[in-house]
Amino acid sequence: MSPKLILLAEDNIVNQKVAIRQLQKLGYRCDAVANGREAIEALSRIPYDLVLMDCQMPEMDGYEATSEIRRTEVEPKRTPIIAMTAHALEGDREKCIAAGMDDYISKPVKPEELTRVLNAFLGAKKEDRVTPIHTSPVDLKRMHEALGDEPTQFSETLNLYLETMSKNLVQLEAAVASDDRNEIESIAHNCVGMSAIFGMTSVLGALRELEVAARTGNLTNAPQAVAQAKEEFERLQTFLNEQVKQIV
Numbered sequence: 001m002s003p004k005l006i007l008l009a010e011d012n013i014v015n016q017k018v019a020i021r022q023l024q025k026l027g028y029r030c031d032a033v034a035n036g037r038e039a040i041e042a043l044s045r046i047p048y049d050l051v052l053m054d055c056q057m058p059e060m061d062g063y064e065a066t067s068e069i070r071r072t073e074v075e076p077k078r079t080p081i082i083a084m085t086a087h088a089l090e091g092d093r094e095k096c097i098a099a100g101m102d103d104y105i106s107k108p109v110k111p112e113e114l115t116r117v118l119n120a121f122l123g124a125k126k127e128d129r130v131t132p133i134h135t136s137p138v139d140l141k142r143m144h145e146a147l148g149d150e151p152t153q154f155s156e157t158l159n160l161y162l163e164t165m166s167k168n169l170v171q172l173e174a175a176v177a178s179d180d181r182n183e184i185e186s187i188a189h190n191c192v193g194m195s196a197i198f199g200m201t202s203v204l205g206a207l208r209e210l211e212v213a214a215r216t217g218n219l220t221n222a223p224q225a226v227a228q229a230k231e232e233f234e235r236l237q238t239f240l241n242e243q244v245k246q247i248v
Helices: 013-025 037-044 062-072 094-098 111-122 140-147 149-175 179-198 200-217 222-247
Strands: 003-009 029-033 050-054 081-085 103-105
Touching: 003 013, 003 037, 003 149, 013 029, 013 111, 029 037, 029 179, 037 050, 037 062, 050 062, 050 111, 062 094, 081 094, 094 111, 103 111, 111 200, 140 179, 149 179, 149 200, 149 222, 200 222
Parallel strands: 003 029, 003 050, 050 081, 081 103
Antiparallel strands: none
């Protein structure tokens, strides 16, 4: 069980129980509250390591609660706050960031997305990172939606992704070695966007961790994260090499 403690702000009791069960399976302890006011009060008493904040709640929603938390925080402390939204509309991420949230995941929460943000914001060491058991490194449905079903186009675009990622990972490793924060953030951000579009889920956690590390200036775990990204990319390639004839 991880020593990290998570606060879940969610007004729906069923959603609360599902999220708590997911977190427990991933090895995390969690407390739950029902609205933004309760989240603020809980944080005033306990130094939680991360907050999962529902955006739509009674009394005080997630946006207002996050703004208040950020207003009262004393530097350098900054508790990671991850928005949970049922809408995932264009512009939602910008609204979350403007309120002071660090990232967002859509509901219903997928285990791989939950794992991504936990790895990215809790700075899990390589040996401690949690990967959903029996989870495919590729979201096949999302990949087909992005690449289409025409065999030639599918193969050409997939090969272009793999070639681009291979080059980017080499550049990313060099940027980490030289502590080039701007280059790390830029490359990691591009890799995250590209991989998410094509459903290459296994690499997202480590890449997002690198992006956040570069943005915040804390590169302590960057070498481990880039090694994890390379390892997950190899796992992804192996999966595609074994399955591509069956899924094209």
